[in-house]
Amino acid sequence: MTRPKVLLIGATGNVGGSILEALLAADQFDIEILIRPNSATKPSVQALTTQRGIPGRIVDLDGPEDELVPALAGVDILIVTVGPALVAQQKKLVWAAKRAGVQRFVPSSYITIAPPRGAMLLREMKEEIINEIKLHNLGYTIIDVGYWYQLSCPPLPSGRIDYAIPLPDATRTVHGAGDAPNILIDLADIGRYVARILADARTLNRYVYLCGEVLTENQVLGVVEEMAGEEVDRIYEPLDVTTEKALQAFRELEEARSTTGRVNPDDEDNWEKLVPVLLTQYRVSKYVRQDNQPHVAEYLGYLDARQLYPDLRPRLFREFFAEMLAGKGRNPYAYA
């Protein structure tokens, strides 16, 4: 049996890196990474290609659509991991992937569970790509992951884990009563599940969600305080404030759009107004609407990766936090 050829876009990112390491470890795939022309000489890319010998394909995603088709030749599984700014760019990849004979397209999803419309603009941007995939009858798998442990961990008054905390104020904020359950996961586990999902015919043309643990903010803070022996300096935010912040951010984005005349949510001109919308809408969805939960995922038609792969034990928040305390954590947004 030949090994499926996987092309990974975004291998140097957080999610892409998690997937790359797990696919390499699985030893079941023939892996190549896509390299953008102006990234080829970056140390993070060279660490993968030159130093580790992972084959790379240099492809200009901004080039003409026709040229993307030969660039995808021989690819069975195309995995895209890109930040919000590049989500729309996948549209022409869908078209090219269909023509190139790609069997399974895994678009950049990897976010929290939320309904397709009306709750989160980021979800809507990703749905555009899913709809494009369905329009072309292209094989796909949508993988969502909840929210990372890495972005859910509060700072400690002693400052000893500040080295790995990207959003200190957000993570010491308790929204409402702090009792909304949320699907959380260790970034490293995303790849482990993805490797299983891609070797599994049951997940073709399906939505799958991953889950490390379902925890409320109070539960996360409880684990942290118990294990660290320190009390977290909480900020309390009423839910109506959480909602109003998101509405205000959205109004400012709308205003920027009407000024620039550009309506694409990921248009560069609107980028600085878009980021606050995405961040605040995550919080409304997680804490006010309480979308990011297994029963909502099931309602929305997702398969549960825990049920598909009962032998794969995801890391608990407690295990992740022990590493943080031991100095083995990593700030996912601190790039070399």
Add this chain to the structure above:
Amino acid sequence: MTRPKVLLIGATGNVGGSILEALLAADQFDIEILIRPNSATKPSVQALTTQRGIPGRIVDLDGPEDELVPALAGVDILIVTVGPALVAQQKKLVWAAKRAGVQRFVPSSYITIAPPRGAMLLREMKEEIINEIKLHNLGYTIIDVGYWYQLSCPPLPSGRIDYAIPLPDATRTVHGAGDAPNILIDLADIGRYVARILADARTLNRYVYLCGEVLTENQVLGVVEEMAGEEVDRIYEPLDVTTEKALQAFRELEEARSTTGRVNPDDEDNWEKLVPVLLTQYRVSKYVRQDNQPHVAEYLGYLDARQLYPDLRPRLFREFFAEMLAGKGRNPYAYA
């Protein structure tokens, strides 16, 4: 066990009538029909209420949203069957159904299989309602049915079945080579399957498609000619003409929208421009894209009603056509 309370909207229509008869025959549901204030005295409504004793609720769907909530009190299953012009009106029904405690909302779908975006405006209008349902976490079932036998049967040169043929030119047209397989069904079977689906927990929050037979235009014409002993007077239409007709209809709709400044596809001002778009896009989807097939339905995540209810044998086109020849057919668009 109490019988679920079903409220049916559109009971005097083709699909609604099929569902009503089958639900009554199933004798498992407590059925009421919704009656619009200005329809209460119509003979078609009185035939159901006064003559057959089916309980009706008079509800003004154009009234304030708040008043819809008590109007839906006690309803477990809300079934909506409405024509394209009223699809958008379901949005406030979703909101009211959630507040009234409706357990399962069956929005007006009942069309061919097609991807959610980019292929058919009618599909997109219906997707808007599905997205609204998901935004509210309302229990639902989406039921699609392919295309009716009643709208797929060509006229005969002898004129003997003209009494039951609503679209004579469309049904004697062969699109391209006439070899695109399509999911077809007898209108009467829609209700029989719906009655089973609504009594089945497996179909909650799922998409289900019904299928009588999968037939090409050549196969339909073959059955007709063999059974009638007459040759159908075919019109041949190349697929690029089929596509161009749909594009032209869409351009005219866009022009009408820009003139009226009204963008809602089902806005009254655009209605006469919308109908040709819907009809021509059906043909592109069925014959050019070839969406309306079981493998596409499966790709899009639908359950197959034939697999769910193997004991329920749908009527074959041949059986339907025998009735047409025997004078027992009915023109679905000839209202009394």
